[in-house]
Amino acid sequence: MSQPAWEHFYHMADIGVRGRGETLAQAFEQVAIAMTAVVTEPERIQPLQAIDVSCDAPDQELLLVDWLNALVYEMATRKMLFSRFEVTVQEQQLIARAWGEKIDIARHEPTVEIKGATYTELKVAQLTDGTWMAQCVVDV
């Protein structure tokens, strides 16, 4: 079995975020870490405070974009960064908890704000080995 993992992929102007996992929920958790890694190194963020997020959308791809945009909103309005995620997906609904802390400019050295997750290169798929992959480009 492959380990859950995240990575960035190439986009000229912005940046692609991708998560992989044994389940759809795990792939969604990993892609959230990939998005945090656009802003700073996730290991710099202490999971001190938890917040709850939920969203729903008619298909898995729109659900991914909604999930990431819900996090963008929480990051922007709470001035927080998140490094640990627990996601459950039931049909069209996602319920999640994210752990993180207030932005500390000196310690986190945040690079860039994320404006939003986009439909560019948007894909959510179960691969032939049964694992899941979720990805899109985020606008920065």
Add this chain to the structure above:
Amino acid sequence: MDLNLLTRVADYSWRIEPHGDMRVPAILYADEKLIREMDEKVYEQSCNVAMLPGIVQAAYAMPDAHWGYGFPIGGVAAFDPDEGGVVSAGGVGFDISCGVRTLLTGLRKPDVEARKHALADGLFRDIPAGVGSTGHIHLSQSGMNAMLKGGAKWAVEQGFGWQEDLQRIEEHGCMQGAKPENVSEHAKKRQKDEMGTLGSGNHYLEVQFVASIYNEQIASVYGLQEGDVVVSIHCGSRGLGHQIGTEFLKSMALSAGQHGIRLPDRELACAPINSEVGQNYLGAMRAGINCALANRQIITHLTRQVFARIIPEAELRLLYDVSHNTCKEETHVIDGVKRRLFVHRKGATRAFGPDHPDVPEPLRQVGQPVIIGGSMGTSSYILAGTKESEKQAYSSACHGAGRAMSRHQAKRQWRGRTLIDELAERGILIRSPSLRGVAEEAPGAYKDVSAVVDAADKAGLARKVARLEPMACIKG
């Protein structure tokens, strides 16, 4: 891009013949080198835009076009509401009304050189920039709605800047038709503490000097002389615009089917102008435009305060404020007939020529200033709209250089500290809360803006007036 896919119309203009579901051709403005280097995605996205309902004449791409979201960045397209024409959230972009304004200072380069460090430090201290920064203004609900309705006009009424600034801003600083009630509570909450903040990424405030003048006559009308110092501010509608873009992208994607629109790509999500979603978006997007205008107005006020403290003899008068992510209802003459069209400019600058009624009186005889921001540490340009531009791409020109390298590659190639030291040796001061952000925005990660501007000039989209070089740059 493969030149075999295109028909060369003129030295600086290329055409993609309509094929498949394209309703109109696509026209690309650039020289051969820029076209060769242009992303294949620009071809694909321009063709996709040409498939949208109600598109008029052609889908256009500016010389700095690159891969965007649905529309290419550097894309221009106009739609007729009476022919089922659409409005697209992706065709405007997430950062609604992102744009540039340039302020004259009345100072000469030597006046500023000696006080440059203090000026850079003062600007960096007083103008909030970067991730997580908050402004000095915290809007109540009624204040927020008034701002979204009034734009820069609201800001001036609140004491941010001067009445005379307004005539030097598109729409006289206040976009009509804004509907704050169409802007979600989420979007307003995201903006509550972000008024008067620069943001991050490629946004900046730069103190520049006029390094070259290409057209003396227009430059003198604009008040520009070689050696003059100016200030340019590049930013947009902050969290509010981003949230409006995010929410309407989804509602447009979900409602496209009901409107009988078959999307070649989901990210082209759009709605008929004459539909509830379309009208709701236009009202919200116009409120987003006002937010951007108010934001740049507040930053202007903060900038003036810093100058007043450090170089009291400075007088910062606004040359012009122009946005490059918008959809505007405009009158254009098509085959001799005047038509009201909804012109999307995504990463493209409006460039009205001489005598256009929307160009402020003092500038009207020479055409609207077109401000092309460079990237940190590189040249910027002032151009002027031309009469020919009206016939080319609805009076539009390029907006900037565009990236030549991804953020990831840039971060691997450069270190922020080294870059700052190298630029300081060239006399350019950089102030930023993020060294890693500086690395991602390295001058070498962007295309040569001069080539883009030359192509825009030669294609007749706008005329070159002046080149600006940086002295100090505040990076978000």
